[in-house]
Amino acid sequence: xxxxxxxxxxxxLLILPALISLFxxxxxxxxxxxxxxxxxxxxxxxLYWMGxxxxxxxxxxxxxxxxxNSLIIGLGVTILAYSIGLTLGMISGFFGGILDLLLxxxxxxxxxxxxxxxxxxxxxxxxxxxxxxxxxxxxxxWTTIYRIVRxxxxxxxxxxxxxxxxxxxSSPEWIGRKHLFPAVxxxxxxxxxxxxxxxxxxxxxxxxxxxxxxxxxxxxxxxxNANNFIFSSWWMFFFPGASLTLTVxxxxxxxxxx
Amino acid sequence: MGIILFIxxxxxxxxxxxxxxxxxxxxxxxxYRERIIRHYGLDQSIWNQxxxxxxxxIQGDFGDSYYFKDSVSQVIIERLPQTLLxxxxxVFFSSFLGIFLGLHAAKSNxxxxxxxxxxxxxxxxxxxxxxxxxxxxxIFSVKLNWLPxxxxxxxxxxxxxxxxxxxxxxxxxxxxCTMIFSQLAQIILLxxxxxxxxxxxxxxxxxxxxxxxxxxxxxxxxxxxAVLPVITVIGSRFGFLITGAILTETVFAWxxxxxxxxxxxxxxxxPLVLGIIFILSAIVMILNLCTDICYSVLDPRIDxxxxx
Numbered sequence: 288x289x290x291x292x293x294x295x296x297x298x299x300l301l302i303l304p305a306l307i308s309l310f311x312x313x314x315x316x317x318x319x320x321x322x323x324x325x326x327x328x329x330x331x332x333x334l335y336w337m338g339x340x341x342x343x344x345x346x347x348x349x350x351x352x353x354x355x356n357s358l359i360i361g362l363g364v365t366i367l368a369y370s371i372g373l374t375l376g377m378i379s380g381f382f383g384g385i386l387d388l389l390l391x392x393x394x395x396x397x398x399x400x401x402x403x404x405x406x407x408x409x410x411x412x413x414x415x416x417x418x419x420x421x422x423x424x425x426x427x428x429w430t431t432i433y434r435i436v437r438x439x440x441x442x443x444x445x446x447x448x449x450x451x452x453x454x455x456x457s458s459p460e461w462i463g464r465k466h467l468f469p470a471v472x473x474x475x476x477x478x479x480x481x482x483x484x485x486x487x488x489x490x491x492x493x494x495x496x497x498x499x500x501x502x503x504x505x506x507x508x509x510x511x512n513a514n515n516f517i518f519s520s521w522w523m524f525f526f527p528g529a530s531l532t533l534t535v536x537x538x539x540x541x542x543x544x545x
Numbered sequence: 546m547g548i549i550l551f552i553x554x555x556x557x558x559x560x561x562x563x564x565x566x567x568x569x570x571x572x573x574x575x576x577y578r579e580r581i582i583r584h585y586g587l588d589q590s591i592w593n594q595x596x597x598x599x600x601x602x603i604q605g606d607f608g609d610s611y612y613f614k615d616s617v618s619q620v621i622i623e624r625l626p627q628t629l630l631x632x633x634x635x636v637f638f639s640s641f642l643g644i645f646l647g648l649h650a651a652k653s654n655x656x657x658x659x660x661x662x663x664x665x666x667x668x669x670x671x672x673x674x675x676x677x678x679x680x681x682x683x684i685f686s687v688k689l690n691w692l693p694x695x696x697x698x699x700x701x702x703x704x705x706x707x708x709x710x711x712x713x714x715x716x717x718x719x720x721x722c723t724m725i726f727s728q729l730a731q732i733i734l735l736x737x738x739x740x741x742x743x744x745x746x747x748x749x750x751x752x753x754x755x756x757x758x759x760x761x762x763x764x765x766x767x768x769x770x771a772v773l774p775v776i777t778v779i780g781s782r783f784g785f786l787i788t789g790a791i792l793t794e795t796v797f798a799w800x801x802x803x804x805x806x807x808x809x810x811x812x813x814x815x816p817l818v819l820g821i822i823f824i825l826s827a828i829v830m831i832l833n834l835c836t837d838i839c840y841s842v843l844d845p846r847i848d849x850x851x852x853x
Contacts, residue, residue: 401829403788404822411810491673492792496807510676517679518687528676536671543667
């Protein structure tokens with residue numbers, strides 16, 4: 288790996304708050320965001336760092352827990368998409384032939400399907416939950432990784448060390464795990480932050496439309512809730528969006544191409 | 546080759562319609578049971594329903610909307626022009642503006658422009674579309690009071706003729722800007738990266754060493770090569786365009802397909818949801834085909850008729 292550049296350090300700095308909220312959401316907030324109080328529409332102050340919303344809920348708690356959930360979804364989707372993409376890519380590149388052709392065509396179909404529409408559809412038909420969202424998004428995001436892995440494995444297959452492993456009678460599964468996987472992983476890992484970005488933004492969009500998980504706080508929900516109070520309570524709208532933007536910006540800076 | 550691929554896409558694309566139609570049927574029976582079951586033929590087997598829906602869709606009939614009590618195609622056709630009014634100009638504006646800005650970022654020696662444009666593009670790329678829309682509303686409608694907040698026409702004016710079109714244009718500015726901004730960043734970043742790759746190639750060095758200015762060498766020699774992949778990416782991002790359209794229309798209460806879809810989901814109007822998804826996917830695929838054709842016209846090395 289290369290040296291970490293200045294832009295990447297800025298990226299890490301920007302995602303730091305989100306990472307803190309991922310691990311310490313319970314510690315730095317008190318109680319659930321859903322706890323209502325009589326102090327609605329409070330301006331940001333020492334007591335309520337980001338103010339309160341129309342039901343007197345503390346927005347600081349909401350933003351922290353929202354970022355926590357965003358990140359879980361981003362990571363979950365990325366892990367799922369990478370598992371599918373890596374597995375299929377290695378199978379496709381290693382075995383070749385009709386299987387490769389079928390998988391390639393399948394990936395072309397998946398590329399062209401409008402992902403956001405699929406997620407809307409699954410949210411409205413299968414139900415609105417974090418797990419369903421992760422599964423649907425992950426299942427429809429593997430194509431980029433698949434393509435990179437496949438083309439790399441196609442060339443790796445002719446390398447001598449892989450040929451030697453084949454000649455020694457290693458099983459395809461062993462070759463995949465021990466020889467191909469370590470070689471292709473660094474290639475696709477560099478775009479992982481972008482995959483997290485996409486997943487986070489898609490989730491925000493879905494919950495903005497009111498199709499998110501109603502049990503858990505989401506940044507998209509906070510913003511759509513601020514919709515009616517945009518004239519009077521700027522903080523309700525500003526803090527959730529700004530925190531999400533900075534986090535996503537952080538992830539994109541980490542994989543920023545100089 | 547490209548066309549065969551396209552047709553196979555279309556077929557498989559249409560396929561998810563039938564299990565989904567079946568699901569939608571199942572769901573509705575819970576709500577409307579007695580009254581609806583006979584009327585929409587939900588007492589038949591799931592496979593029969595799916596098959597029938599599929600047959601009807603091929604003939605251009607998406608069934609009737611539960612909510613609007615009108616045929617789905619009719620409801621969609623009424624809303625389609627408004628969505629296209631946002632989508633088509635935004636693609637053109639963002640493509641030209643994006644390539645232009647990317648070009649400037651790549652060829653400028655000024656540090657602020659050279660790294661400032663890509664960095665602000667990254668920031669722009671990180672902003673959720675709907676939050677951007679609210680920011681624009683907050684600045685231009687609430688603070689400056691220049692532009693209308695929502696809607697497509699001013700309902701108090703009852704304008705006709707040229708005034709009507711001016712009113713629509715006035716209301717289009719903010720949603721259109723939101724759509725343009727949501728696509729712009731990717732195009733800027735990609736154009737710049739591609740251009741910098743082209744600049745490293747030997748032919749570019751030849752162009753410089755035969756005495757061309759850097760400016761001219763970039764615009765006339767590197768740009769034509771760099772733009773091709775950019776066009777492919779613009780084509781492959783039409784799916785994201787739909788995302789942008791749905792969110793933008795929701796924020797601005799724009800009477801287009803995206804807003805209609807959100808409404809259809811809220812009232813559980815599944816024939817309508819399926820119809821819209823079908824139409825939007827079809828639009829995405831047609832635009833993809835257009836990009837492919839564009840690509841073969843622009844790049845003489847590509848020949849779809851020749852199999853390698």
